[in-house]
Amino acid sequence: MRHRHSEKLRFIGQWLKNPRQTAAVAPSSPELAAAMLGELPAGSRRVIELGGGTGAITRAIVGHGIAGDALLVLELNEELHAHLHRxxxxxxxxxxxxxxxxxxxxxxxxxxxxxxxAVISGLGLLAMDRELVTKILRSAFACLRPDGRFIQFTYGPVSPVSDSVLDALGLRMRRGEFVLRNVPPATVYVYERARPD
Known part of the structure; x- marks a missing residue:
């Protein structure tokens, strides 16, 4: 319990310093992490996480058995990156x-x-413009197997990726689980190539 409390304080501190870079005000809940992992393709062994934050979802991925050099975690914030490294x-x-x-x-x-x-993303896509979202998704799918999945959570009521971006990149979207036990409540979305090669 003490660990989760210090994790929340660290996350809030980073959010206060740069609210646009740190998209959430609190770490993801275990329930949200479970919902994200529930969308992994069957037999997944190699995962990329975008926006590791304080490691709430990272911990769940490692607990799922995807660890070591089979998991790459990308974090833009230097302090959160150092925390994850520890x-x-x-x-x-x-x-x-x-x-x-x-x-x-x-x-x-x-x-x-x-x-x-799969790519599991905690990035704040809703706060980004269309061009940046397009670049991030294009980069993510360049690292995915043909039938790989981009798994994203969002706090908004709609997909954080617009239909125009989906069309431009040849992707399809599926809405996953709505997780009430998260601060704030979140929805999982899954993006895949419309026609896997």
Whole structure:
């Protein structure tokens, strides 16, 4: 309990410093993490997490058995990245921007073993413009297997990816679970290629 309390304080501190970079005011709940993991493709072994934050979802992914060099966690905030590095010394933790994911994942050695099965994202896509969302999704799908999934949660009432972006990238969307036990409540969305090669 003490650990979760300090995690919340750290997250709130980072949000106060830069609310646009840290999209949430509190770490994701175990229920939200479970809902995200429930959308992984069957037999998933390699995952990329965008926006590791304080590690709430990272902890669940590791607990799910995807760990070590099979998990790459990207975090843009330097203080949160350092915190993640202390908590998860065995995983591939990269400081950088999701737009640069293919290069960063290759430099970290993650892509040498092949593409990821899924990208799990905690990024605040709703606060981003269309061009940036397009770049992030294009970068994520460049690192995914043909039938891989981009799994995103959002606090808004609609998909954080517009139909025009989906059409431009050849993607389809499916709404997943609504998680009431999260602060604030969140909805999971799943994005896949409309026609996997």
């Amino acid at each position: 908590r998860f010394p065995e995983e591939l933790l990269v400081l950088g921007d999701a737009v640069e994911l293919p290069r960063l994942a290759a430099e970290a050695g993650f892509l040498a073993a092949g593409p990821a099965d």
